[in-house]
Amino acid sequence: MTLFLAAMGTFHAPLHVLGNEQLKQSAYFLTQADVSYTQNTGAKPLNMAANPQRLQLPLPDSWDQSKPDFEGHAWYNIRVNLDPHRPLPNALFIPRLVMNAHVYINGHWVGGEGAMHGELARNWNRPFLFQFSPSLLNAGENLIQVQVAGYNNYRSGLGRMWLAESTLLEPLHKSAYRWQITGSMLATLVAFGSGLLILVFSRAFPAERGLVYLGLAVMVFAIRNTGYFLDWAPLPHALWAQTVHSLHAWFACLYCQFLIRYMRLEWRAMRTALWAYALVVSLLTFGAGSETILQFTFALLLPVLPLVLCLNLMLLVYAWKQEDCEGMLLGFTSLLFVLLSIRDLSIMIGMLPNESVLLSQYTGILLFICGAWIIFGRFRDMMGQLTQSNEFLNSELAQREQQLFRQFNLLRKVEQQRAKDDERRRIMQDIHDGVGSSLVSALNLSEVRTLQPEEMRDVLQDCLDDLRMAIDSLDPQSDDLLALLGNFRWRYERRLKTSGITLHWQVQDIPKLEGYTSRDLFDLLRIVQEVFANALKHAKASTIELKVTWSEERNVVLLSICDNGVGMPKNPLNQGRGLAHMKIRAKAILVDLYWQSGLEGKGVGVYLTIPKVRQREAAPQ
Structure with missing residues (x-):
């Protein structure tokens, strides 16, 4: 197939210079010329036609063969005798010339392409069609001159030409141009x-x-x-x-x-x-x-x-x-x-x-x-x-997703079970620390002597308060400090009145605490309960003041509980385990806790500094 196409290109490619049957019958095919070579750019057309040194050459002509190493101008003189039985021509078709050319009919310039000196235009592969007025032609012999400018050893020259009516040459020129x-x-x-x-x-x-x-x-x-x-x-x-x-x-x-x-x-x-x-x-x-x-x-x-x-x-x-x-x-x-x-x-x-x-x-x-x-x-x-890669990756991804989903469900079940176990342990620990401790103390005291009704009532009341606080800690909405304190006041105020203690409650609006769990607030409430319990049992106070304020500069909540009782015992061994438990709980929730006695040793003030955002490191004590 390749050899066939190459042969077709060689032997059947368009050769526009051969024209067609209509041209052969009505036009003039110019194949001979006498040529004069010159480097004079100002030569006159008729003078070059009469140059005695002109050569008779067949067309097409290449300077590489007829005039090797020549560079300049070549004047091609073609003499044509018009046939009165053929249509009068008015166009000249030149399929090939190298490089530029001007055309003269009987000494009259009729057209040209490109400069004739200096840097020449590259018209070596361009077909030309020059049209002229039929009045320039003579009834007998006519002289057609083509002045060609070219370079040496660059295939400069002129090919065969057609002289005919423009209507016959225009289709041929368009085909050649295409x-x-x-x-x-x-x-x-x-x-x-x-x-x-x-x-x-x-x-x-x-x-x-x-x-x-x-x-x-x-x-x-x-x-x-x-x-x-x-x-x-x-x-x-x-x-x-x-x-x-x-x-x-x-x-x-x-x-x-x-x-x-x-x-x-x-x-x-x-x-x-x-x-x-x-x-x-x-x-x-x-x-x-x-x-x-x-x-x-x-x-x-x-x-x-x-x-x-x-x-x-x-x-x-x-x-x-x-x-x-x-x-x-x-x-x-x-x-x-x-x-x-x-x-x-x-x-x-x-x-x-x-x-x-x-x-x-x-x-x-x-x-x-x-x-x-x-x-x-x-x-x-x-x-x-x-x-294929996407399908493989999607398949692998689906398998990994299923594995992760199964692992996630397993971990979620483990976490849920762990949370339940932690909650059970917390409740058991609270009951043990509160109710259990009260019952054990009462049991030990009963082995020494018979409990008085008031003592038995106090023990039962402590146990009941501890159970209520444990139940309150199970409330999922127990993350509001003021609400928890208000609930605590409602439960404790009756005991204070029975004991003849006046409660001064000064609570301001505070922003919601961030990062604290219900367990953290329950521990905070345990500290408050411990302070009130100590005031009831040991302080012999007549008033207790609870104050909650917001410090915007320090971004903390300040909680203080003060009484006017007998103050702290001077012997540290007589301070009991209540203060130690308070310190442990304060350290666990990362809040500042300190206390001090009043003037002349009368009364005690317990102070808590609670950051708005829960700290990640242990707070200084």
Whole structure:
């Protein structure tokens, strides 16, 4: 298939200079001219037609053959005898000229393209159609002159032409323009886009870094193809010509590097040799000068063509064995490019008519298809792998979620059971410390002597208060200090009145305490209860004052309980265990506790400093 397409491109590519049957019957096909060469930019048309040194030449004419090493102007004089039986012509179609040209009819200027001196426009691949007024023509012989400006050793010259009515030549000119300019521009833009796309893809996916060689090769190919349609160059002519022709070597180097990497060949020496080849060709090309650029570059490119052809054949065999459609398409495209490049090279060195349409640039479209196919295939494979990975991860995640859910339920049950056990132990400890302690004290006292009714009542009342506080601690809403204190006042105030003690209750609104559990507030209430119990049993007080205030500066709640009783005993051994229990509870909930006697040892004041936010470290005592 590749050889068939290459043969079609060679033998059936459009050759617009041959025209069509209608042109052959109605138009004049200009194939002979006498030529005068000059470097005089101010020469007159009719003077050049009478120049005795002019040469009779067939068209197409290339200065490389008819006037080697010449650079300047060539005046092509074509004499045409009009046939009265044919339509009167009014247009001249020139499929190929290199570089710029002006046209004269019987000494009258009718049109031109590009400057005729200095830096010339690059019109070497552009077809021209010059229209003129039929009144410029004579009834008999007419002189058509084409002044061509060109560079030496750059295929400068003139091809065969058609003289006819514009209506007959315009379709031919449009077709030639599409093939030689528009098509080349489209193929180059497509190649540039595909190269850029491949480079971006190779950059985004590190595993596909081998594609960077293909992307760079396609980009070099696109830059080289800009000369097919641009009539200007970003660099001076000589430097631009050297750059373009050195790009041929770099394209071959990069593309071979890609093929070697694609087929996973361990050709390190060959890869190094390719880099050295591209570098040497570039140095020699820039050092040779523009005068011999074509012949010199062609000679240097010939050695690498067999390698490229060999690698393409190896790629086709590799793709066939691997059943790789991507490799088959890539090998087909690159082999077609090589064959068409050889064809175009043959045109440039004169082995084929230089009026033929160049076709190697059109493989840029196939390169785009290959690049898109490769990227699509790689992306599809990556998405497949990603899908499989996601499915595997989702399966693993679901299993781990089930395991975590089971472990969480187990831990939750353990925590619930632990909380229940802790609550049971706390209740048992409270009953033991409160009710149990009171009953044991009463039992010990009863073994010594008979208890009086008042003593028995006090013991039972203490036990009852302890049970009530234990029950209150089970309330889930028992996290409000003022509410707990109010409940305590309601339960204790009757006992105080019975004992003849007046209670002064001074409580301010305070903010809600943060971080304290119900157990913490219960311990705080136990301290308050212990203070009131000591006042009832030992202080012989007539008044007790409880005060709660909020210190915004210190961010603490201040709770104080003062009585006017007999004060603290002077012997520490007689202080009992009540104060020790109060210290333990205060330390457990991280609040400050201290006490002091009144004036002359009368009365006792117990003071609690409660931070709004529960502390994490032990508070100083």
